[in-house]
Amino acid sequence: MTKYILAHDIGTSGNKATLFSEGGKLIGSHIASYDTDYFKGTWVEQDPEDWWNAVSITSNKLISTLNINPTDIAAVSFSGQMMGCLCVDESGNPLRKSIIWADQRAQDQVAQIERYISQREFYHIVGHQNTASYGVQKLMWVRDNEPEIYNKTYKVLNAKDFIVTRLTGNFYTDYSDGNSNGCFDLKNLTWSDKIIEYAGIDKDKLPELKPSTFVAGGVTKEASEATGLAEGTPVVLGGGDGVTASVGAGSISPGKTYCSIGTSAWVTTASDEPIFDEDMRTVTWAHVVPGLYAPNGTMQTAGGAYNWFKNTICKYETHQAELKDTSPYDYINEQIEQTPVGSNGVIFLPYLLGERAPRWDPNAKGAFIGLRSENQRGDIMRSVLEGITMNLSIVLDILRKQVDIEELLVVGGGAKGAIWRQMMADIYNAKVKVPTVLEEASSMGAAVTGGVGVGLFKDFDVINEFIEINSEHTPDPLAVKDYQPMKEIFDDSYFALKEVFAKMSKM
Template sequence: MGKYILAHDLGTSGNKATLFSATGEMIGSSISSYDTHYFNEKWAEQNPEDWWNAVCTSTKQLIEQLGISSEDIQVVSFSGQMMGCLCVDQQGVPLRDSIIWADQRAQKQVEDLEQYLTQEEFYRIVGHRNTASYGIQKLMWIRDNEPEIYEKTYKTLNAKDYIVFKLTNSFYTDYSDGNGMGCFDLENLQWSDRIIKSSGIDPDKLPELKPSTFVAGKVTEEAAKATGLSPSTQVVIGAGDGVTASIGAGSVSEGKTYCSLGTSAWVTTTSKKPIFDPEMRTVTWAHAIPGYYAPNGTMQYAGGAFNWMKETICTSEKVEAERSGNSIYDLINEQIERTPAGSNGLLFLPYLLGERAPRWDSYSKGTYVGITSETTRSEMLRSVLEGVTFNLAIILEVLQKHIDIEEMVIIGGGAKSEVWRQIIADVFALPVKAPKLLDEAGSMGAAIIGGVGVGIYEDFEVVERFITINQSQVNNSDNLELYEKSKRRFDDFYFALRPVFEKHQLEGGAY
């Protein structure tokens, strides 16, 4: 029998188990969902036992569905949600639910760190801003508010790290998830003594750092019974989901760049050095590939803005889709495609949930600018896609100041839209490519990391076996100048409106 690689992708809504052959073929997948508990406005937690149960369920289902022998799975590897905080005791038993990436409760702890390090100093060490999203601030919150939990804490883990422990009884994290802890020295790939000292956190509560390809061990007898895996299967620790997606999208050498279009969206490249933007608009992750980094900018609401448009403006398309059996997305995209580039001067600022990169602005709101008596409904639809793309283009321009980027790979649900891909090609002024499997980059990346880790593959260039490019588009030269002017107007309007949004938010006013 051939060798198989099992990849687990632990997301926010569930775990996906995907099996790949050594030749790069996706054999099958199985999904098991779990809940997120949102409360107290800014709090978000998950039960780590739900992660484990999902891994066990999806693994067993996959093996049964495909009719394979567990002995033929040579390695299991992981992609996982990042920037969490799970406290476990010395036996690996969770002491409380995990505080996940979406949780924003640790604002005071951010301020406490700022007494010792400026935002610029923190950014130059970690490659990220000091915000409540990261793990060290969440651990500080636990220390300050749940001291009995903190005292019992042996290690602090992320989602994939906990599953690796359940499979091997070993406590490790990789450099990318270490980076997401917010106390990581990016250039030296080690915990930052300065940030840890400033935080007052006991450094022994942090797991040992290892490369993403590190083999943590083999599946224990107990874990084999729970999952259906073989005790001979090796466990590679993998990486955080943003980094595994980079590998699965082919961003494995300098300048290879991709854009992920989901509810949120990001542009990520690969470089030999971190990119430190003077305005701190982008971040840099530790790459899973030794000697490389993954500079990135993530916007808050991209496909989310499209979905808002679909649900609020496109009610007639919804009725027509139900009546005719056609896809509502096709009906919307047909209208957008018939609308001239630039939407007749109408602009949409896509800040329905504030913004991360490149604005780092929690005050701004979604806004149409330039509506006239001649504005059409189809122009309002097209301007949403253009506005999201203008925002992503600013991220791209920051990266292009440091690295040559020749083309863009597009993944995620938004990449299914041909008209959106063409808008991206025109606004970015780059050729655009979309792979056949738009939603498997994280799983592919984890599988490749696992394969390299146990010697199935010599290096990460093997990704070429996994990726099949399904669509390619080049930019329309007639639209380049128009979109260049539109991008500048987009920036001008944002900066003009930013103080207005901030003033009203601070005054508690309505918009």
């Protein structure tokens, strides 16, 4: 009898439930969307009941439409959005909406921590800078602004941890999501008493830390009725979405590296020890795989910048695509292909929403630089992809200072274009491998984590049986050479405009 693993990927726009067989075959998936509240400029919240409804709906749909016997599901496991703050009571009921990763309201709380600890010391404890993105700063904001909520809080949870609580009645988080709370001792995989003291929060409000493969409990009768899962089905914690993606992309041993190109994008490798950058441009996550770390650099707008360009500048290509029922990217790529390396001198800075790695500059802006009267549309089009890729190459080069990286897997929607993939190989000066399944890395990583957790798989090496390589791109030596001066100018351009961007942000 075939056994299955149900993986839930609780993202920002919705939950994706994916069913995998024990042999690694993707059986089916369902998505349920939910809303995000954006207000007061930098405040971003979601209703956790929407997460639960999405998990219930997609679980039921998968089981019913695929005619799966619920008792054949060996485990449920999770990948989830990180860096959130959801306050719940002793029964696991939300006390307010969740303050999610994108929220930046906790600036005063960042300053409170900085009174006691430098950015550099904080970075070397947590693996991340002290910013308003992380959970502990958000919890401090609740304490300072909603004391009645803070006082009633039994535990503060991330998205997947809330669903685990709903399914099992138990309160846990794994090391990767614990890391995203910003008060985590990365080397010792424990809560950091020093940062908790400086933050002035109650440690007992933090959930118990466990490995990602930990079985948090079985599905309760009430949860079974809501989801269609069999009562008692093992629930495996799983990990934060960025880290489960490392498993799904095969980054499960030192030096194994991948690049994910979605709305945002990142480069992540695996290492035996945290990687600390002298300029604190990259971060290090606790890996889902025991004993490993996931050094990483994430940029804000990658595919998002490309999509913005398509929607605002490429209206002609979009119109032509509508007439012929094809993709506007086909017309864009035709012009990019006819444009030489370096876009005839045009450089694009892809900082449409400020920037995380490698700049960590909320004031950074997007810009086209070097335009001349002889430039054509294709030059501007190609510069967009080159700018995104050169920004990611800075992250890759930082990681290369401590890890030997000669090839990497590329996943995500941006990996669909062969032209862009070859550009990555040339700018990264690395072999780029492309799996057959491009957009299931987080789900697949969660599924493998669940399988390891219940003993269905011996270890994480099974992911090598899941991943099928569809194509490879090797660097063109001439293009690699031509890109070197362009990469330097790209970097110089940001620093030349940094103060200008800061002034523009005050306008």
